[in-house]
Amino acid sequence: MGDKKSFYLTTPIYYVNDAPHIGHAYTTVAGDVLTRWHRQKGEAVWFLTGTDEHGQKVLNTAQANKVAPQQWCDNLVESSWKPVWRDLNIANDDFIRTTESRHMERVQRFLQGLKDDGFIYAGKFEGPYCIGCEEFKLPGDLDEGKCRIHSKPVEMLSEENWFFKLSAFREELLNHYKKNPEACQPASARNEVISFLEGEVRDLSISRSTFDWGIPVPWDTKQVIYVWFDALLNYATAVGLGDDADSEGGKKFAKTWPADVHLVGKDILRFHAVIWPAMLMAAKVAIPKKIFAHGWLLVGGEKMSKSKLTGIAPSDITKDFGVDAFRYYFLRAIPFGTDGSFSWEDMSARYTSELANDFGNLASRLIAMIEKYCENTIPAVATEASLAKQLAETVKSADEAICALDFQGGINSIMDFCKRINGYVTETEPWKVAKDPARKAELDLILYNTADALRALAVLLHPVMPESTEKLWESLGANTSIGSIAEQKISEVAKWGQLPAGSKVTKTPVLFPRLEENK
RNA sequence: GGCGGGGUAGCUCAGCUUGGUAGAGCAAGCGGCUCAUAAUCGCUGUGUCGUGGGUUCAAAUCCCGCCUCCGCUACCA
Numbered sequence: 001m002g003d004k005k006s007f008y009l010t011t012p013i014y015y016v017n018d019a020p021h022i023g024h025a026y027t028t029v030a031g032d033v034l035t036r037w038h039r040q041k042g043e044a045v046w047f048l049t050g051t052d053e054h055g056q057k058v059l060n061t062a063q064a065n066k067v068a069p070q071q072w073c074d075n076l077v078e079s080s081w082k083p084v085w086r087d088l089n090i091a092n093d094d095f096i097r098t099t100e101s102r103h104m105e106r107v108q109r110f111l112q113g114l115k116d117d118g119f120i121y122a123g124k125f126e127g128p129y130c131i132g133c134e135e136f137k138l139p140g141d142l143d144e145g146k147c148r149i150h151s152k153p154v155e156m157l158s159e160e161n162w163f164f165k166l167s168a169f170r171e172e173l174l175n176h177y178k179k180n181p182e183a184c185q186p187a188s189a190r191n192e193v194i195s196f197l198e199g200e201v202r203d204l205s206i207s208r209s210t211f212d213w214g215i216p217v218p219w220d221t222k223q224v225i226y227v228w229f230d231a232l233l234n235y236a237t238a239v240g241l242g243d244d245a246d247s248e249g250g251k252k253f254a255k256t257w258p259a260d261v262h263l264v265g266k267d268i269l270r271f272h273a274v275i276w277p278a279m280l281m282a283a284k285v286a287i288p289k290k291i292f293a294h295g296w297l298l299v300g301g302e303k304m305s306k307s308k309l310t311g312i313a314p315s316d317i318t319k320d321f322g323v324d325a326f327r328y329y330f331l332r333a334i335p336f337g338t339d340g341s342f343s344w345e346d347m348s349a350r351y352t353s354e355l356a357n358d359f360g361n362l363a364s365r366l367i368a369m370i371e372k373y374c375e376n377t378i379p380a381v382a383t384e385a386s387l388a389k390q391l392a393e394t395v396k397s398a399d400e401a402i403c404a405l406d407f408q409g410g411i412n413s414i415m416d417f418c419k420r421i422n423g424y425v426t427e428t429e430p431w432k433v434a435k436d437p438a439r440k441a442e443l444d445l446i447l448y449n450t451a452d453a454l455r456a457l458a459v460l461l462h463p464v465m466p467e468s469t470e471k472l473w474e475s476l477g478a479n480t481s482i483g484s485i486a487e488q489k490i491s492e493v494a495k496w497g498q499l500p501a502g503s504k505v506t507k508t509p510v511l512f513p514r515l516e517e518n519k
Numbered sequence: 520g521g522c523g524g525g526g527u528a529g530c531u532c533a534g535c536u537u538g539g540u541a542g543a544g545c546a547a548g549c550g551g552c553u554c555a556u557a558a559u560c561g562c563u564g565u566g567u568c569g570u571g572g573g574u575u576c577a578a579a580u581c582c583c584g585c586c587u588c589c590g591c592u593a594c595c596a
Contacts, residue, residue: 056596057595058596191523192523192592195522195592196593199593200593202594228595229594231596268596341531349546353544360556361559364554369555422559423560425560426551426554427560429553
């Protein structure tokens with residue numbers, strides 16, 4: 001630990017316009033699994049999530065609900081967002097809100113710095129403005145020059161704004177992404193960023209004067225900082241951006257920055273892959289090592305959305321399947337980086353086949369046999385070389401895959417090992433061996449190998465399914481014999497024979513109960 | 520419109536760079552087993568590879584056209 005840099009991972013900070021749905025949870029769970037994995041590799045880790053609370057939309061929503069914007073945010077954060085992450089077993093180290101003073105002060109200082117260095121200038125923002133909506137519209141929001149909401153022609157209005165010299169960094173960004181393929185993944189995302197940068201890049205208006213829910217521009221307090229400029233900075237303000245090197249914030253910053261991975265949905269890729277690093281380049285701060293854009297969850301072939309009634313709350317799923325199955329399903333079923341379709345049928349099928357039948361049932365049969373044939377006690381340590389070899393290969397490929405954010409590949413290889421153990425038990429037929437007292441040693445050997453394989457499976461699956469693997473861990477008596485599951489190291493897990501003989505095994509309720517018929 | 524990606528077994532997808540009898544998992548059927556959550560293990564079938572042409576001894580794979588779905592084409596987050 002000590003002064004070594006932490007593996008620093010962030011999720012986007014979510015816009016507090018509404019309650020979280022499974023799309024938000026997908027990103028956060030992925031971040032949680034990756035950071036738990038790195039922790040079990042023995043690395044120092046810092047995992048940040050949070051909420052984005054400024055901007056016109058939040059203001060409008062708050063006003064529509066007749067509450068002050070700050071109160072709106074407070075309510076939503078405390079009653080919706082934080083509880084969801086707690087319920088999903090998200091082990092974030094920090095939670096930042098953009099309305100916190102630690103954030104706002106650092107943002108103002110950062111912006112002032114850019115201004116002092118000549119990267120900010122006064123300019124005119126011009127765009128189609130709808131009087132009815134009281135806001136600027138995007139070209140895509142218009143139907144033949146009319147606002148879609150009010151069906152009235154929009155006016156071209158201009159507003160005096162502060163601009164950031166984004167264009168000055170086009171070349172440098174382009175070179176960066178061309179030279180460093182791992183800086184933006186998957187490849188499809190990187191290609192989009194590169195093709196964007198190969199076109200014309202214009203400067204960015206970074207302040208707004210038509211509403212006041214935001215961080216004031218330090219030298220022009222009639223304007224607030226554009227919400228994206230404000231929001232992106234959270235990743236750095238949360239760990240002490242700009243603080244004196246020997247202050248607490250400065251030390252934290254030195255230990256975390258630059259971020260190792262920013263997880264984002266592909267819809268916000270450009271903000272993270274273009275604007276954000278340009279801001280940092282201007283301030284002469286190191287840029288993040290990797291932007292990873294994952295895909296969308298599709299429901300019935302369409303992007304999930306609340307307006308189309310396809311928005312699903314995490315609790316809709318966890319109440320039937322449990323938190324672990326939720327965490328497992330999305331990472332196992334969908335290649336991270338491509339869109340994936342969610343369906344209750346697929347969710348149920350995988351739950352039953354992979355979790356209940358393959359994994360949960362393997363634990364059941366082992367525990368039952370130890371109980372029946374070995375008086376609840378783990379027998380003498382033994383080693384089946386072929387299993388040990390396969391475990392070593394499993395750990396290697398799972399580690400490579402997960403560190404490369406290929407969750408599907410990683411989980412797959414772990415579950416393949418699980419299947420192999422089911423096969424081992426069936427082939428060695430311990431229930432037959434048990435009938436012959438002369439074959440007691442053989443029986444012990446089979447059951448020991450199976451138990452130690454389950455020990456490894458519990459550790460490997462712990463980052464994905466912390467709750468059920470913990471149950472299995474306790475059931476194997478490993479808690480008292482070799483310590484807590486979270487402390488087990490990935491690098492050690494393949495060492496065969498760690499479960500000590502004599503550990504007391506206890507029967508627990510099934511890990512993944514069968515689903516009710518009518519689901 | 521321009522650029523990019525996809526359309527392969529009932530379902531989810533791999534294969535296409537480097538042409539040569541079409542693959543995996545799940546679901547389904549059959550058999551084994553009974554330690555286990557009617558579970559597990561083994562075996563089996565499954566396809567005009569979107570469509571029309573072309574190149575070739577040979578094309579899911581290469582070339583051209585077409586149909587269809589999706590993404591990007593900047594300042595709502």
